[in-house]
Amino acid sequence: MNDGRAPGKIRNIAELARMAGVSAGTVSRALADKSLVNKETRERIQALAREHGFRPNQMARRLRTQKTGVIGVVIPLGHERRQHISDPFFMTLFGYLADELTESGHDLMLSRVIPGDDEWLDRIVDSGMLDGALVIGQSNQTEAIERVAQHYRPLVIWGSHRDGQAQCTVGVDNFAGGRLAAERLVARGAKRLAFFGDTNGPEIAERLAGAQAVADAAGLSLRAFPTHLASDEMASQIAGHLADLGGAIEGIVCASDIIAMSTIRLLHERGMAVPDQVAVTGFDDLPLASRMVPQLTTVRQDIAAGARAMVDALRRRIDGEDAPSTVMVPELIVRESA
Template sequence: MGDQGRVRNITDLARLAGVSPGTVSRALADSQLIAKKTREKIQQLAREHDFRPNVMARNLRIKRAGAIGVLIPLGHETGQHISDPFFMTMLGNLADALTERGHDLLLSRVIPKDPDWLNRVVDSGRVDGVILIGQSDQIDVIEKVARRYLPLVAWGANLPDTIHCTVGSDNRKGGEIATRHLIERGCQNFAFFGDPIAPEIAERLEGCRMALSAANMADKLSILPAHLTAETAHPAISQWLEDTKSIPNGIIAASDVIAMSALRALAEHGVSVPGQVHIIGYDDLPFANQTVPTLSTIKQDLANGASHLVDLLFRRIAGQETDSVVLEPKLVIRQSS
């Protein structure tokens, strides 16, 4: 379709339908003031051209909703809950930052059942903008909405050839730092615990592979696609320990929750940490300093990340284009490595 046939706004759709922009606006709102036949024609044209009215622009002209939608999309990790330690830490930081801006937080845990879940939120008129905590396996959905809806930011991986605005740590570098640390500890065989279907975890795994390749140890890695909840990670790791012929002496966990689950499973199998196995997590959640042994990890500055998410979102609400922010990961060495 050429530029002349593109429908960018209500005026374009009105021209195509041969009616006034006001008629289009009322028809899309399903107003009974517009004849049924005309309403149906206009609504069909809107569907054919994948056009949705910019509810945010209308709200800004009238009155802001005073709420920010904070969504947790769980396309691949449907067992995760809002009570997850990572989510609770991030939500606390976001709530503080949004309260300081005079906005409420409208929280929703989303298990996508169709590709329109994010469209429904941004078109609801209930929120002034949306923050996504994680991208899950929903990159295509997020990208489609980001092309037409500016006030949208996501905590996650900054991926090449994507347009949506993100805040997150340099996951590849974090995975590389974690693996290099274990190499320096004398580890010779390695395992990565985490499911790379999620972009952030895929980047951490890639960083792990980069570090091993640089050390000529690329063939020394095994992968267990453990899920992010302790309820699923622990039994999976326990079964893996029973099935594996040789337990690696270096374990890189894609999250602190997975690392904590590994500590428990290793202890149950009589494997000492860090005596026989060195292990490192990712996130530096508050409990990482309370495990036995205490957990070495890669720190993501979640407080700083939440501050960036809110700052970028409000700049986008004001109509500004913003670049993504990539935070530096930091190695935190404790007893487990």
């Protein structure tokens, strides 16, 4: 009777086991490449499976192992609701995370979340769809993330570390990064300083605190201007900040490379030369930073290394280890804008 299957196609592990002359358990272990089965037998069984077009039932395997093979990558947009996944920082970090996860055999589920209550992360991690979750940024959701981290271990956050917290974070020392940016401007002779960035999230608040510490130590003033990371609001806000400042500004610390790039463009439109009249620094060192004119002086956070650290910490936590947070050292990258 022809049931529609290709000739010789194997339907299940039992058929493959009969063909190979071994037990079903040996076939299962061989297909999983377990060293419990000797190399010659493993290779023979795997070759038979390829020859007869047999692919193990992934759903059955997941039921046996109690693992889905899926990692959630979550972007919470609490205070930046109009920010998009296409933001260059998100895409750069997500690209590195995707490379690391797919190379280790995981699938990804990407979620852009606008929190409407304190249980948005609970719903994600309790869905039964994930082996673990990576969260890109803390936004203004630190308390919600911290509460979930106290009971859900396979969770790693890109963000700021604070002593005593339950959440495992990977990120740069933002206070030190803010210091580096402001110190560069002061070293150039800038005395009238401004900071552009939205401090509702802890990362940018710490960057401002670092810059403020430098200004205070030098006896200088630093005016902080809330600036959205959402691209469709950023330009008009920065234009308003520059109008408020008039010509009374010599150095601007920007909380991100994208803010810095928009600032430089708008300064150019106002006829103000960068860096001769106004020096500008960014934060991130995205690939775009070295491709603009003038090239951007910025604080580098090693996004590729951070992605590797996030995935490594998540793997360890999935395996039951208590991987600690990672705080990376920022680096000032001096280019033309400051």
